[in-house]
Amino acid sequence: TVATERERSLIGSECVAATILRPAGKVIVDGRNYDAVSQFGYIEKGQAAVVVDYVNGSLVVKKKDA
Numbered sequence: 001t002v003a004t005e006r007e008r009s010l011i012g013s014e015c016v017a018a019t020i021l022r023p024a025g026k027v028i029v030d031g032r033n034y035d036a037v038s039q040f041g042y043i044e045k046g047q048a049a050v051v052v053d054y055v056n057g058s059l060v061v062k063k064k065d066a
Helices: 005-010
Strands: 014-017 024-029 032-038 048-055 058-063
Touching: 005 048, 014 032, 014 058, 024 048, 024 058, 032 048
Parallel strands: 032 058
Antiparallel strands: 014 024, 014 048, 024 032, 048 058
16 A cells, blocks of 8 residues: 555654554544554553554554653
């Protein structure tokens, strides 16, 4: 799937896990829900994360560094 300009613009954005990502789930970016995949391991619901890529129709996210 080719990323649209909107999805590409989300790279680098902070988000919050709307569900547990194990590794797939949902995140909220700027009040909107998106399908997402964790880059490394699990991300708990409510945990802060950062969008690092957009692949196969899903945002790729990693835990935000504390």
